[in-house]
Amino acid sequence: MRDLNGPTLPRRSRRTAALLTTGAAVTATLLGVSSVPANAAPTAAAAGRSARTAAAPDISVANVKAHLAQLQSIANANGGNRAHGRSGYKASIDYVKGKLDAAGFTTTVQQFTSNGATGYNLIADWPGGDAGHVVFAGSHLDSVSRGAGINDNGSGSAGILEVALTVAKQGYKPDKHLRFAWWGAEELGLVGSQNYVRQLPAAERQKIDAYLNFDMIGSPNPGYFVYDDDPQLEGVFKDYFAGKNIPTEIETEGDGRSDHAPFKNAGVRVGGLFSGADYTKSASQAAKWGGTAGQPFDRCYHSSCDTTANINDTALDNNSDAIAHAVWTLSGGSTTPPGGGKVFESTSALDIPDAGAAVESPVTVGGVTGNAPSALKVGVDIRHSYRGDLVVDLVGPSGKTYRLKDASSNDSAADVVATYTVNASGEHADGTWKLRVQDVAAQDTGRINGWKLTF
Numbered sequence: 001m002r003d004l005n006g007p008t009l010p011r012r013s014r015r016t017a018a019l020l021t022t023g024a025a026v027t028a029t030l031l032g033v034s035s036v037p038a039n040a041a042p043t044a045a046a047a048g049r050s051a052r053t054a055a056a057p058d059i060s061v062a063n064v065k066a067h068l069a070q071l072q073s074i075a076n077a078n079g080g081n082r083a084h085g086r087s088g089y090k091a092s093i094d095y096v097k098g099k100l101d102a103a104g105f106t107t108t109v110q111q112f113t114s115n116g117a118t119g120y121n122l123i124a125d126w127p128g129g130d131a132g133h134v135v136f137a138g139s140h141l142d143s144v145s146r147g148a149g150i151n152d153n154g155s156g157s158a159g160i161l162e163v164a165l166t167v168a169k170q171g172y173k174p175d176k177h178l179r180f181a182w183w184g185a186e187e188l189g190l191v192g193s194q195n196y197v198r199q200l201p202a203a204e205r206q207k208i209d210a211y212l213n214f215d216m217i218g219s220p221n222p223g224y225f226v227y228d229d230d231p232q233l234e235g236v237f238k239d240y241f242a243g244k245n246i247p248t249e250i251e252t253e254g255d256g257r258s259d260h261a262p263f264k265n266a267g268v269r270v271g272g273l274f275s276g277a278d279y280t281k282s283a284s285q286a287a288k289w290g291g292t293a294g295q296p297f298d299r300c301y302h303s304s305c306d307t308t309a310n311i312n313d314t315a316l317d318n319n320s321d322a323i324a325h326a327v328w329t330l331s332g333g334s335t336t337p338p339g340g341g342k343v344f345e346s347t348s349a350l351d352i353p354d355a356g357a358a359v360e361s362p363v364t365v366g367g368v369t370g371n372a373p374s375a376l377k378v379g380v381d382i383r384h385s386y387r388g389d390l391v392v393d394l395v396g397p398s399g400k401t402y403r404l405k406d407a408s409s410n411d412s413a414a415d416v417v418a419t420y421t422v423n424a425s426g427e428h429a430d431g432t433w434k435l436r437v438q439d440v441a442a443q444d445t446g447r448i449n450g451w452k453l454t455f
């Protein structure tokens with residue numbers, strides 16, 4: 001380790017261990033580099049990586065609330081609501097779709113007509129998994145015309161959106177196929193979900209192992225209600241909450257009152273969560289859940305005060321995490337990275353001009369689903385007589401630059417042979433990545449021997 005307080009030596013004679021630059025998004029470790037055959041093609045991951053069923057990750061309630069803030073802004077900019085047939089609803093669909101498209105989902109917008117207005121369902125499929133077994137999570141995205149509908153049902157919509165985006169960020173590889181949906185015109189009578197189920201061929205319907213519905217999951221005076229339509233699905237949620245010491249009750253007021261009904265009527269197993277609407281919280285419920293007895297679970301139900309202020313963050317957080325638990329548990333997947341550990345590398349040597357312009361060595365990635373992982377490994381092999389002269393960056397397919405190593409005037413050691421870990425989850429994995437190296441000081445020269453990306 002370089003002695004930070006050591007004597008300042010003349011530049012040429014200093015031989016100090018270097019501190020590799022680490023940053024928030026990048027960490028580095030020094031590793032030997034195995035020799036690689038010239039022009040190696042992308043090599044598959046080491047055979048036999050065992051997939052293991054992964055525990056669900058925590059869902060960021062801050063991210064869920066950020067989606068709610070976006071939906072509130074949309075309502076504010078569109079006459080105060082996000083109702084069927086109004087501009088605020090289509091803007092809501094566009095927002096959710098944009099996030100999912102960027103994360104690598106396959107999205108479909110299904111149109112229908114109700115009350116003389118065009119309605120929209122948004123369906124998002126996570127590529128991969130057994131198409132014969134679908135785990136399906138849905139929420140209605142429309143509000144009533146009286147207000148922004150942040151708890152009813154921005155909360156459910158934002159919760160499943162963040163679960164879906166977390167699937168992508170984690171590079172989750174489910175054994176079963178994952179599908180998510182945001183329904184239109186639920187408030188007009190489950191119109192969007194009924195339209196979807198009605199047009200679904202029986203063979204496709206039979207592939208749905210479970211439909212999970214989330215309509216109001218952040219009520220300000222919350223209860224923890226679990227749908228009791230299917231004992232196994234009810235158990236998945238009840239076990240989760242039991243593990244968190246959160247008591248639950250079965251949901252008794254909802255039969256037929258939300259988008260799970262068309263699926264249930266078509267013979268699909270359904271489950272879901274609910275934090276309560278206009279019914280009143282009893283004293284015994286307040287004793288176990290907190291909140292206010294004698295008051296509705298959501299006093300702003302179907303009212304103009306159903307805004308971002310009408311959310312209980314703890315309920316939103318707990319329910320979003322419970323959704324992730326159910327999705328991961330029911331789909332039985334693994335956390336193998338989206339690329340399955342695939343390596344893409346360049347073994348082309350490239351000279352680095354002394355005190356000159358940056359050079360770039362490209363690597364093209366293909367066949368990796370979704371976005372790059374939050375722990376993308378970048379292995380570099382740079383030979384140079386004074387590595388303190390070098391600035392090293394990774395450039396993603398989007399053009400975004402990730403700093404791997406800064407120049408350092410007192411790092412006189414030779415060569416940069418290291419593996420960096422970069423949070424590149426904002427990038428599509430497929431595309432051309434570049435290693436950019438610049439020599440910013442005179443008198444020493446070197447070259448890029450090669451570099452590689454491991455997904």
Ligand code: DTR
Pocket residue numbers: 152153186187215216251253254255257258274277
């Ligand atoms: N019908 C839903 C709200 C609602 C009322 N009771 C339940 C029970 C289960 C799910 C949802 C609901 C709406 O207004 O959107």
Ligand code: ZN
Pocket residue numbers: 144152187302
């Ligand atoms: Zn409603």
Ligand code: ZN
Pocket residue numbers: 140152153186215216
């Ligand atoms: Zn609702």
